[in-house]
Amino acid sequence: MSKSNGRFAEYGGQYVPETLMNELNRMAKVYEEAKNDPEFQEELHSLLNKYANRPSLLYHAQRMSDDLGGAQIYFKREDLNHTGAHKINNVIGQALLAKRMGKKRLIAETGAGQHGVATATIAALFGMECEIYMGKEDTDRQKLNVYRMELLGAKVHPVTSGSMVLKDAINAALQEFAKRSDDTFYVMGSATGPHPYPTIVRDFQSVISKESREQILEDTGKLPDAVIACVGGGSNAIGSFANYINDKDVKLIGVEAAGKGVDTDLTAATIEKGRLGVFHGMKSLFLQNDTGQIKPVYSISAGLDYPGVGPEHAELAAKHRASYVGITDDEAVDAFEYIAKEEGIIAAIESCHAVAYVQKLAPKMAKDQIIVCTLSGRGDKDVASIAKYRGVDLNE
Amino acid sequence: MSKLSDAFTGRHKLVGFVTANDPDMATTVNNVVALAEGGADVVEIGVPFSDPIADGPVIQRADLRALRDFDLPMKAIFDAVAEIRTKTAVPLVFLTYLNIVLQYGYDEFCRDCKKYGVDGLIIPDLPYEEKGELTPYTTKYEIDLVPLITLNSGDRIKPIAKDASGFVYLVSSLGVTGERDHFSDQLSSIVKQIKADTTVPVAIGFGVHEPEQARQLAEFADGVIIGSAFVKIVEKYKTDAPKYLKQFANEVKSAMLTD
Numbered sequence: 001m002s003k004s005n006g007r008f009a010e011y012g013g014q015y016v017p018e019t020l021m022n023e024l025n026r027m028a029k030v031y032e033e034a035k036n037d038p039e040f041q042e043e044l045h046s047l048l049n050k051y052a053n054r055p056s057l058l059y060h061a062q063r064m065s066d067d068l069g070g071a072q073i074y075f076k077r078e079d080l081n082h083t084g085a086h087k088i089n090n091v092i093g094q095a096l097l098a099k100r101m102g103k104k105r106l107i108a109e110t111g112a113g114q115h116g117v118a119t120a121t122i123a124a125l126f127g128m129e130c131e132i133y134m135g136k137e138d139t140d141r142q143k144l145n146v147y148r149m150e151l152l153g154a155k156v157h158p159v160t161s162g163s164m165v166l167k168d169a170i171n172a173a174l175q176e177f178a179k180r181s182d183d184t185f186y187v188m189g190s191a192t193g194p195h196p197y198p199t200i201v202r203d204f205q206s207v208i209s210k211e212s213r214e215q216i217l218e219d220t221g222k223l224p225d226a227v228i229a230c231v232g233g234g235s236n237a238i239g240s241f242a243n244y245i246n247d248k249d250v251k252l253i254g255v256e257a258a259g260k261g262v263d264t265d266l267t268a269a270t271i272e273k274g275r276l277g278v279f280h281g282m283k284s285l286f287l288q289n290d291t292g293q294i295k296p297v298y299s300i301s302a303g304l305d306y307p308g309v310g311p312e313h314a315e316l317a318a319k320h321r322a323s324y325v326g327i328t329d330d331e332a333v334d335a336f337e338y339i340a341k342e343e344g345i346i347a348a349i350e351s352c353h354a355v356a357y358v359q360k361l362a363p364k365m366a367k368d369q370i371i372v373c374t375l376s377g378r379g380d381k382d383v384a385s386i387a388k389y390r391g392v393d394l395n396e
Numbered sequence: 397m398s399k400l401s402d403a404f405t406g407r408h409k410l411v412g413f414v415t416a417n418d419p420d421m422a423t424t425v426n427n428v429v430a431l432a433e434g435g436a437d438v439v440e441i442g443v444p445f446s447d448p449i450a451d452g453p454v455i456q457r458a459d460l461r462a463l464r465d466f467d468l469p470m471k472a473i474f475d476a477v478a479e480i481r482t483k484t485a486v487p488l489v490f491l492t493y494l495n496i497v498l499q500y501g502y503d504e505f506c507r508d509c510k511k512y513g514v515d516g517l518i519i520p521d522l523p524y525e526e527k528g529e530l531t532p533y534t535t536k537y538e539i540d541l542v543p544l545i546t547l548n549s550g551d552r553i554k555p556i557a558k559d560a561s562g563f564v565y566l567v568s569s570l571g572v573t574g575e576r577d578h579f580s581d582q583l584s585s586i587v588k589q590i591k592a593d594t595t596v597p598v599a600i601g602f603g604v605h606e607p608e609q610a611r612q613l614a615e616f617a618d619g620v621i622i623g624s625a626f627v628k629i630v631e632k633y634k635t636d637a638p639k640y641l642k643q644f645a646n647e648v649k650s651a652m653l654t655d
Binding site: 003004005013014015016018021022023038161162167171174175176178179180181275276277278279280281286287288289290291292293294 | 439445447456460463468470493498500520521523526528529543549552570654
């Protein structure tokens with residue numbers, strides 16, 4: 001009898017066309033070997049440390065902690081990585097895996113462009129061909145990132161099918177992967193999709209919590225009371241949580257994009273408003289209508305603008321090991337401005353969803369308690385859209 | 397033998413395809429009847445999904461047209477099947493994605509397929525490893541779950557073929573549905589491999605769009621599946637599509653029967 005692979009409780013699996021199955025199973029096998037191969041691990045860590053600028057800082061936000069008057073707030077500074085976000089951790093790992101599988105060409109989907117830029121970066125470093133699938137809506141909105149990818153030598157395909165956004169870019173990348181898996185590796189951007197991607201991406205991103213756990217113990221001699229990260233597909237969050245999952249006293253909190261509010265149609269709060277479904281190769285929670293059509297989602301943040309969530313988050317939510325909360329556009333934009341003025345950090349609007357929740361939670365906690373919040377990326381890319389949100393014309 | 401497998405007796409069989417509610421449900425009923433009258437031995441009805449990852453641009457566009465109001469309740473499709481059943485006995489197969497079946501309920505979906513007269517299911521995103529969650533219900537209601545085999549299936553062919561029911565859908569090329577001009581030489585040897593492990597018929601699909609191609613493929617397969625080429629006709633002629641579908645089905649069928 002057939003047996004399903006890559007389950008997180010009832011979530012996960014491999015719901016993909018037959019054309020992809022042999023390739024995905026081979027990827028899973030090669031990854032298992034690589035994981036246990038000291039040479040692979042050494043090359044990975046060497047690139048992370050010498051190219052991507054790891055370990056990233058764990059920064060004690062003293063002013064913000066004092067201002068909020070509760071818990072001590074520490075930021076895990078993934079925004080200081082090369083290419084300006086956590087995405088590089090995963091991309092380096094998957095590109096090494098691609099090399100190990102003998103692939104010459106990397107393809108990837110991208111929403112706002114961060115994962116596309118990271119993939120194009122590593123393709124340039126490895127001398128591999130690179131093609132990025134990006135919804136036409138997004139290529140129009142993010143011209144600078146399109147140019148950035150081209151500068152790095154990648155070819156950007158505007159995807160005109162469906163609603164022309166991230167989910168359609170994933171559809172197109174999966175189709176291209178099915179068509180040309182002999183020399184091509186699909187670099188998945190989040191801890192989503194068919195097995196083995198959710199596991200691979202979790203493992204490559206778990207460097208975040210491996211470091212933060214050591215750093216907080218060294219700094220304070222104890223574990224944090226809460227770990228907070230934003231969740232779109234959920235790669236920075238699962239990486240931020242991974243090494244604390246067995247520490248039962250550490251609260252894990254994922255922050256979803258509520259958009260205009262979880263009770264409106266303009267939201268991306270998948271765990272709060274979604275239902276069990278199958279999409280993009282995985283069983284997980286999705287925003288969908290009664291019949292099962294996948295809903296268009298909305299958030300000010302393109303990086304959280306995804307109708308599903310990685311299967312491991314669905315499991316953590318079902319088991320009540322992690323809790324998930326929603327933050328609206330308004331709250332995130334306020335946090336964007338707050339952390340800039342309070343700490344001198346311009347953080348990505350995605351990360352500012354997590355920061356906004358820190359602002360709510362910290363005052364309710366004692367001064368000797370600790371919050372570790374991941375700043376998944378830098379916010380330069382968002383400055384123009386925040387200005388627009390505030391009605392400031394930057395003469396574009 | 398199931399009704400679906402029986403439909404392939406004598407070989408040179410044609411499987412047609414249209415998307416439900418493209419451009420409207422009344423036309424879909426007429427389209428299915430027209431395909432059957434034109435010579436299709438089995439008709440697939442595409443149950444539209446917002447994100448059909450195994451389908452090429454032609455069928456994607458059809459799904460978008462069918463879902464122009466975003467929603468299309470399964471009940472409307474089952475009602476159309478009931479109406480089709482008053483007009484033709486041609487075996488019917490739903491092609492859809494697993495989420496549609498999951499949301500309706502596996503048991504309820506298979507129950508209603510049986511009730512309204514749908515003989516089989518093709519679910520491109522339900523590979524061999526995952527089918528165990530649905531097969532208790534397809535078995536319970538005697539619905540054939542038609543498996544897909546592709547050029548790169550390799551040693552998966554044997555287990556997939558062994559479990560096959562209805563027919564085996566052999567995908568002629570890698571990638572998505574749509575028209576192609578060349579077919580792999582591997583196809584005939586894969587048909588032989590499949591037949592070593594199953595007695596259910598083998599039909600080849602993906603990219604067939606000319607009567608002559610269908611004739612060539614029918615030399616070594618039991619049947620040929622044509623999808624996008626029929627859907628293109630619906631796209632072009634809309635509510636007038638039935639007569640053109642019938643005509644094209646007839647051309648293909650005639651070519652297949654020419655030796």
